[in-house]
Amino acid sequence: MCAATAFAQKTDKNVAFIEYPDFPEAHSTWGSIGYNAASNTVHIGVTNHANNIGLYTFDATTNAMKLNGFIKDLAHLRPYQWQGKVHSKIVAAPDGSIFFSTDGGESREEYLMEHPQGYAGGFFMKWNPKTGLQNLGIGMQYESIKDVDIDPKTGTIYGITYPQAHFLVYNPEKNQVRDLGRLASSHVPRVLFTDWWGNCYYVDWRQRLVKYEKDSDSLVFARESLPAFPGTPGSKIITGITAYAKDEAKGIIYLITYGAKLIAFHPEKNGIGKVEDLGGVIETDKANAWGPYVPNLNIGKNGKLYYIIGGHGNYVLKDKTVLVEYNPATHKKTILREYPITEITEATGCDIRDKDGNLYFAARRNPSGLGDSTRPFMIQFNPEKELRK
Amino acid sequence: MRNLTKKILFPALYLACSAPLLAQYTFFTPKDAFVIEVSLPNSAEKRLPMYRNAITSLTVQGDRILGGTTAKEGLSPYLFVASISGRKVTALKDLQDIIPGQKSIATGFCKGAGNHLFAGTMGQKNQPAGHLLQVSIGNENAIEVKDLGVPVAGEGIFTLLSNKQGTELYGISYPGGRFFTYNIATKKTQVFDQVAPKEKHLKDAHDFAIGPEVYLCKALVQDNAGLVYGSTAGNRVFAFDPAKKSFQFLETPLPAVWGREVLGQVEAWAKAPDGKLYGGNAGDGQLFVLNSVTKKIKNLGKPMMMGRLQALAFARDGKLYGLAGGAPGYSHLFSYDENAGFVDLGNPEFKMVEPGIEQGILWRGFQLSTLAASADGKYVVMGEDEALSQLMIFPVGQ
Known part of the structure; x- marks a missing residue:
């Protein structure tokens, strides 16, 4: 366990x-972060991006980060059940248990050639500080599980x-997995999200919202695609939504698309709700x-949205x-901070806010700026007050 | 090891995990290949609904593609027509409107006299009885379907073939595996028990935890002398003589991996211009050639490691194209010719341009189950077997 420490001058x-x-x-880290309201903790899956994943808990009350153990040991995985990373968000149930899924993370995960060290498939997993980690089994043979979400009322997990x-x-x-079929094409949109009724959303290849409607136990497809800028390439359309944050009091789920649109989605219990185009994520000039x-x-207690732009070699400022x-x-969109990519190369994470209003991002940095020799770290940010030491 | 990991593995992994997908393999992306969007829920366009669109029957007539689908249990299949030159779906026909309670059209289409095509259906799990369909494409691509009734009482139609003259149909019933003939003019059906699985075969199938979908013959073919060939449980190939109404069982079994003979099933045939019969064995995915004179089977090997060989067709370049593998892996498109042998072309990835996505998106085929060539061999058309299935089409050079 270690206390939270400032790393760089820019903090x-x-x-x-x-x-x-x-x-x-x-x-x-790859979006593998989530907040647990029952214990005011943040949970993170950290990977060596090969075959080892550490499961961490950050106690927001004591400001302490702790390694709970490594997934392969906690879940009693054999070498042929190797897992490359946790790519899913980490979601919490009301009883304080957290759920997430595992991912191959490498080309050898694909079932192309019956690789001698091929990928068995990604697991659904549950962890509770009192009872430890429970392996809930494979979702689909040979397939990673890129993201999960939970219906907190029924405990149903979506993947x-x-x-x-x-x-x-x-x-x-019931240990029952139902496969509702393929929804995408040459790219797997990475983000699922749920509304406050426990319905779950995804996008199809036209970037239309697809809702698993729990009352009808069926998939409901939006008639129209989400807003996109003229000229948005097809490769961006099929990639879907990259992030979301919920403002339940206002009945809005904010979305960001891979085509850099900010959207206010107004979900309805039954059917697809209204979609409002809030423009681009930032002014891009030419x-x-x-x-x-x-x-x-992320969304602050003040109702404002906070996001970090950049990653995968794509930056709006050089x-x-x-x-x-x-x-x-x-x-109004305002740049609050600028960071050299040697300090923040990329940040992931959606809708993670603790009781004090602190927001969290799972980030990584490449101090050398060369190759992909990154180190992961977590960003804690409070937009309204100084962080408590 | 740590340095090796940092210098080589991590950069490779970064590429593998970047979005969009980058990896160490490439897709099959021939010039001018394209996708026709056939299935899309809640659309103003002419599209098939979800779970009723797995493309399990396919044929090409001139510019028109005729497809037949399989639905999820409890739902009914469709017939559809698409235009190659128009790159769009032009007609849909809900089979529920004609014969309620059917689940699939998975026999493929066979030619009768004139403009008529024939296909068979399978019912739902608890009521498997299937019907013979006479299908034709009328004016403005309208799909006309005539119900010719149930040829084998209580049984579905698993496999169907027409003779060269287009006067008689041959089929395999499901789940009993009985061979039947149907005279198109007289509408008379004759049922034979010779190729149905015997008690030993059923015990073997039980021990292997497989059902009739795995051990019944999935495809029939007729040689130039008129004999009809198919497989039986137990890894055997039979030949039916329509003139004598008699069966013979070939001495040479289907190719098999040792110990897995129970899985033998012919699921695709293609007749070469020279009359050679090429077959695909589902059990272990071997391609084989049957000499109709000597009745010998030659194992040509496997295009890939997985089992299954779901479809075969010759194109105008003289090559045999096929679909190997399948769930729980992915289908691979492959080509074969006597000189070059196998080429595993992998997953195709073609462009889809449709109203609303005019800029085009890429479409990757994972579960491809049907493949057909146009009569001139210029186009190869592949159908997906998914919850939302599309057509993938590529042109073939001379």
Whole structure:
């Protein structure tokens, strides 16, 4: 266990960079972060991006980061059941248990050639600080599970597989996995999200919302595609949504697309709700409006949105990631911070806010700026007050 | 090891995990290949609904593609027509409107006299009885379907073939595996028990935990002398003589991997211009050639490691194209010719341009189950077997 420590000069009274202890080979995080309201904790899956994943808990009350153990040991996995990373978000049940899924993370995960060290498939997993980790089994043979979400009322887990993009509905009580079929094409959109009734959303290849409607136990497809800038390439359309954040009080789920659109989605219990185009994630001047890459989104207690733009070699400012505030009341977008990509190369994470209003991102940095020798860390950010030490 | 990991493995992994997908393999992307969007829920376009569109029967007539589908249990299949030159679906026909309660059209289409095609259906799990369909494409691509009734009482139609003259049909019933003939003019059916699985075969199938979908003959073919060939449980090939109404069982079994003979099933045939009969064995995915004179089977090997060989067709370049593998892996498109042998072309990835996605998106075929060539061999058409299935089409050079 280690206390939260500032890493770089650029951290300030509102921002802290928090390291993951006891994992020298740690390489990255991939949206594998989530908040647990029952214990006011943040949970993170950290990977060496080969075959080892550390499961971490950050106690937001004591400001302490702890390694709970490595997935392969906690889940009693054999070498032929290797897992490359946790790519899913981490979702919490009301009883304080967390759920997530595992991912191959490598080309050898694909069932192309019956590889001698081929991939068995990604697992659904449950962890509870009192009872430890429970392996809930494979979602689909040979397939990773890229993302999960939960219906907190019923405990139903939703999943999306890679590379075939099959939508899964898993009932842990009955150990029943239902495959509702393939929904995408040459790319697997990475993000599932749920509304406050427990319905789950994804997108099809036209970037139309697809809703698993629990009352009708069926998939409901939106008639229209989500808003996109003119000229948005097809490769961006099929990639879908990259991030979301919920404002339940206002009945809005904010979305960001791979084509850099910010959207206010107003879900309805039955059917697809209204979609509101809030414009681009940032002013791009002469550059393509659909270009910026935003794989994260948080919402403050003040109702404003916060996101970090940049990653995968795609930056709106040369070699810099930027932390942006969006005010839904005024529609104003403001760059709050700029970071060299040697300090923040990329950040992921959706809708992670603790009781104090601190927001969290799962980030990584490449200090050398060369290759992909990154180190993961967590960003804690409070937009309204100084962080408590 | 750590340095090796940092210097080589991590950069490779970064590429593998970047979006969009980058990997160490490439897709089959021939020039001018394209996808026709056939299935899409809640659309103003002419599209098939979800879970009723797995493309399990396919044929090409001139510019028109005729497809037949399989539905999820409890739902009914469709027939559809698509235009190659128009690159779009032009007609749909819900089989529920003609014969309620059917689940699939999975026999493929066989030619009768004139403009008529024939196909067979399978019912639902608890009521498997299937019907013979006479299908034709009328004016403005309208699909006309005539119900010719149930040829084998209580049984579905698993396999269907027409003779060269287009006057008689041959089929395998499901789940009993009985061979039948149907005279198109007289509408008379004759049923034979010779190729139905015997008690020993059923015990073997039980021990292997396989059902009739796996051990019944999935495809029939007729040689130039008029004999009809298919497989039986137990890894055997039979020949039916329509003139004598008699069966013979070939001495040479289907090719098999040792110990897996129970899985032998012919699921595809293609007749070469020279009359050679090429077959695909589902059990272990071997391609074989049957000499109709000597009645010998020659194992040509496997295009890939997986089992299954679901479809075969010759194109105008003289090559045999086929679909190997399948769930729980992916189908691979392959080609074969006597000189070059097998080429595993892998997953195709073609462009889909449709209203609303005019810029085009890429479509990767994972579960391809049907393949047909146009009469001139210029186009090869593949149908997906998914919850939302599309057509993938590529042109073939001379």
